[in-house]
Amino acid sequence: MQSSTYTASNIKVLKGLEAVRKRPAMYIGGTSERGLHHLVYEVIDNSIDEALAGYCDEIICTITTEGNIRVEDNGRGIPVDIQKDMGVPAVQVVLTVLHAGGKFDDKSYKVAGGLHGVGVSVVNALSEFLEVNIFKDGKEYFMRFERGLPVTELQVLGDTNKTGTVVTFRPDPLIFETTEFSFDYLTSRLRELAFLNSGLRIILKDERSGRVHDFKYEGGIKSFVEYLNQNKKPLFPNPIYISSVKEGMEFEVALQYNEGYQENIFSFANNINTTEGGTHLSGFKSGLTRAVNTYIKNADLLKNEKVSPSGEDIREGLTAVISLKIANPQFEGQTKTKLQNSEVEGIVNSAVYEKLMEYFEEHPAEAKNITMKSILAARSREAARKARELTRRKTVLESGSLPGKLADCTLSDPEKTELFLVEGDSAGGSAKQGRDRSFQAILPLWGKMLNTEKARVDKVLNNDKIQPIILALGAGIGQEFDISKLRYHKIIIMADADVDGSHIATLLMTFFYRYMRPVIEEGKLYIAMPPLFQVRKGKQKVYVYNEEERDKAIREFGEKGVLVQRYKGLGEMNAEQLWETTLDPKNRKMIAIKMDDAIEADRMFTILMGDEVEPRREFIQENARYVKNLDV
Structure with a gap:
């Protein structure tokens, strides 16, 4: 552990706490489950920043029996001396003033995540209560706040030989739609943080159920890639690891190809998951494309080929994690989903290109596997292009440009319409008779559905079970998918409440996740819940x-x-019963399919629909006790 002074003089005040409780969505993205858990991440981010600075190697996050959150670290402890600009203890400033913290002082933190000093004060403002215990300079200090306001002075509780901070809070039920924390939701983010900070131990406890996870990964993002690929078939055993330190910026990437067809790249800047990418991601993609194409050209591998690999082809079957640590990150928007630092792109591009070319020279077998997979993907892309052209020609030639089995609705406003994907012709017939034809469209599905987890896009486009769905939705597929063209804003999977029905629903969810992901991301996919x-x-x-x-x-x-x-199946219900139970918006029950964590979603679909049987068996055994109302 390093040692350094961290006192009130390091805390710079920019602005007071004002509109957080009135407009919480501006600060944490909303007041639903996602916003609720964002509070926890903000507190943990402060501890992570201590770890990045070299002063903390263990963080414990606990969901208490009362449903509160407690976050403990062994860092330096929030400063407690008087902050000169405000005339109150620095911890009070940090917890009650927006844009106040050590992150604005270059001496305290070289790199930092969080919401640039608004994080922990926002958590305080949106909590029914927040308590902080600080272990610093041989003393334990305590202070309590309620809805953002201090209700005690800073107190000395006694002597201690520990250092660190403990923050305990309860979200305000007047603000949030739910105040119940999810162990699984927190697990995903904390595992992620442990991967991104090699050697840092992060423990998650749930006192309500007794569940505990203990994360520590010495391999860092290499271990992350191995975790992401553990249920896939890698082309080579060890991930490629690239790192570079340049112009005050630390960059690292780990990558490994698998036999699948999906591209999975996860990018982070100062531990923040930049889900919309940014300059570090575009730099990586450019460097990778340049390196592979240079190797293909030097090895003269395209002499008999009619197409050359594009960037998309080169990333087929790629799993990669990009992590950037930078002193002054510039993000698009408050929730930081896209990095904008222009200088990053060129630096990352050059580093990836140079290090990959070295790797290819030293590992010719791996280089050949990667390049041949890219060439095969280019052939597939050409086949897919022809399949798309054929689909477009069929669309123009066929009357109405919609699949023959589709019973469309009369309304044309997508926001008011819904499409039911119904298992079987029998149930489809009842649904067509029982629906409200003004806003409900019915598309019966028949035969065995394609497992899109194991198929390239050209095979998907040519599949007679998938084509009607693509045509009915009218928004394209894969890279060309345009959600603004979607013909229905509710897509409802309606399958029997048995094992076969669950399998069909999973196959359809896999298709949407792999080829029309925005449908899930924007909350437009549902599963109907017919009664038993x-x-x-x-x-x-x-x-x-x-x-x-x-x-x-x-x-x-x-x-x-x-x-x-x-009811053993939907086909046993007549039209009236199907309307009463499953179609009528006033009475029906539906599950909204969410995708708050792309990493775990990808892993789940790989387990459920991939080639490996044993991980699927383990997943079912581990999770069966958490499933309610499962009918087999």
Whole structure:
């Protein structure tokens, strides 16, 4: 551990806390589950910044039995001496003043994540209460805040030989739609942070369930890539690792190809997941494309080829993690999803190109595997282009340019319409009769659905089960997908409530995730929840979704004379029943498919639909106890 003074003089005040409680979405992106968990990340980011500066090697995040969050670190501890501009203890300034913190002082932190000094004060403002314990200079200090305002003075609780900070808070139920934290939600981000900071130990505990995760990865982002590829078939055993330090910027990337067809690149700047990429990502892509094409040209591998690999071809089957540490990051927007530092692109491009060319010279077998995969992808792209042209010609030639089995709705405003993808012709027929044809369109699906996890885009485009979906939605596919052209803003998968139905739903979700991902990202994909039972007595009837609800309904009706009908499939319901239970917006139940964590989503779809059987078995065994109302 290094040692350094970190006192009130390091805390620079820019502006006061004002509109956070009135407009929380401006600061944390919303008041739903995502915004709620963002509070935790902001507190942890402060501890991570201590780790980046070299003063912290362990962070413990706990969901308490009361449902609060406690974050502990063994860093230097937030300063407690009087901050000269404000005349109050520095910890009070950090927790109550927007844009106040050590991140504005170059001496305290060389690089930092968080929301540039608004983070922990925003957490305080949006919490019913926040308590901070500080272990510093041989003393333990304590202070409590409620809805952003101090309710105690800074107190000395006693002597200690520890250093660090403990922040405990409860989100304000007046602000958030939910205040229940998800262990799995937090697991994804904390695992990510442990990968990005090699050697840092991050422990996540849930006192409600007793679950604990202990993350520490000495291999850093190389271990991250191995984790992402663990259920895939890599082309070579060890990830390629590139690092460079230049002009005050630290850059590293780990990459490994697998036998699949999907591109998975995750980019980070100062530990922040830049989901929209930016200059570090574009620099990496350019350097990679340049290196592979240079190697192909030098080896004269295209002499008999009609096409040459594009950047997209070269990234087929690539898994990569890019991590950048930079002193003054410039992001697009407050939530920092895109890096904008212009100087980064050229530096990263050059570093990737030079180091990859060295690697290719030293590892000719791996270089050949990568380049041949790129050439095969280029051939596939050409085949896909022809398939798209054929699809477009069919679209122009066929009447209405829509699939024949589609029963379209009369309204044309996408925001008001919904498309049901219905398993089987029988259920499709009932759905067509039972729907509200003004805004509900029905597309029956038949036969065995293609597993798009194992297929290149040309095979997907040519598949007679997938083509009708692409045509009906009218927004293209893959790189050409344009969500603004989507013909329906609700897409609802309607399959039987059994194992086969679940399999079909998973195949369809995999298709949307791999080839129309914005549909999931923008919350337009749903799964219908048809009932399992109808319970009736005389003219009274109720539809229920599991055995527990069935038994409750029987008791309420009085057991004598009660009739129970179990639906084995959607095809057993007539049009009226299908409307009452699954189509009518007033009564139906649906699950909204979310994708808040692309890394875990990719891993899940690989496990569920990939070639490896054992990881799928383990996943089902591990997660079965967390699934409710599973009917097999």
